[in-house]
Amino acid sequence: MVPFVDAMPGSNEEQFNVAHSRMRLSGLRVVDSLKNWGVLSRPIREEMKMAVAYIGACAILHNGLLMREDYSAMSGGLDDYSLYDQSSRYYRDDTSLEESSIERRASVIRNALATKAKEFQDEDEERNRERADEERNRERNIVK
Numbered sequence: 001m002v003p004f005v006d007a008m009p010g011s012n013e014e015q016f017n018v019a020h021s022r023m024r025l026s027g028l029r030v031v032d033s034l035k036n037w038g039v040l041s042r043p044i045r046e047e048m049k050m051a052v053a054y055i056g057a058c059a060i061l062h063n064g065l066l067m068r069e070d071y072s073a074m075s076g077g078l079d080d081y082s083l084y085d086q087s088s089r090y091y092r093d094d095t096s097l098e099e100s101s102i103e104r105r106a107s108v109i110r111n112a113l114a115t116k117a118k119e120f121q122d123e124d125e126e127r128n129r130e131r132a133d134e135e136r137n138r139e140r141n142i143v144k
Contacts, residue, residue, distance in 0.1 A: 001110055015121065016114035033074050034058050 003020050007013035034040045037058050044051040065073050 001106070001113075004110070004114070012114040012118040015118060016110070019117060029074070030059070030062065034062060037062075037073070 001020060003017040004013035007017050034055070039054050040058055044054055046054070062073055065071070
């Protein structure tokens, strides 16, 4: 997935780009941290199935440490992950991302994700408004 180019402020696409950036940066932090773990500190020369198992096991252990609020395994090597934001690599010109069939399908999925994320956000905001209204009504009833 790649961010939208020239997303309009406040649009689904802009919100997707924000979420994309946050998730991407979190992923970079994890990858950088896991590269310091013994078995992942060098190229894995095992068959693919075993390599996937190594990575999965390390990710589970990493998440276990985070759940215990043990941040000792977190990488300190990359201070500013925004330096790794490559969204500016994607631009529109005669060879845009939209040209190939696979990229067009990926674009459809990305658009659907952006729209669905906006729907979830709107529903969440509506629930929060309803809760706030209920709380105000309870307070008014107590005062009476």
